Amino acid sequence: MGGEGAQTNEIECLRAALDDERGAKKVAAGAADRFRDVLSECLGYGDENPGDDVLVRDLRAHFGKAGPEPTRWRDFCAGALATLDQINADRMSTPPGQGGAA
Numbered sequence: 641m642g643g644e645g646a647q648t649n650e651i652e653c654l655r656a657a658l659d660d661e662r663g664a665k666k667v668a669a670g671a672a673d674r675f676r677d678v679l680s681e682c683l684g685y686g687d688e689n690p691g692d693d694v695l696v697r698d699l700r701a702h703f704g705k706a707g708p709e710p711t712r713w714r715d716f717c718a719g720a721l722a723t724l725d726q727i728n729a730d731r732m733s734t735p736p737g738q739g740g741a742a
Contacts (some may be wrong), residue, residue, distance in 0.1 A: 680689050683698045
């Protein structure tokens with residue numbers, strides 16, 4: 641019977657952590673949207689949001705940066721997300737108890 645209580649407690653902790661993560665993502669998304677709105681207004685677009693690529697291009701031009709935007713950080717993030725997707729897909733395709741990540 642002690643095992644059930646421990647599992648229930650672990651499930652509750654995991655649910656709380658998931659709720660915290662979802663809340664943090666919602667706050668971050670709201671902050672990013674607000675930042676885009678303010679940046680759009682500062683760059684003269686008013687209430688219009690022209691898109692991230694246009695904002696980055698105009699902001700770089702404002703500070704005298706020429707040439708294409710450095711993409712090292714975006715490439716790293718895209719690679720990390722692809723790896724995460726692959727790990728999650730592997731976990732979903734492996735039946736429980738037959739190897740794979742636990």
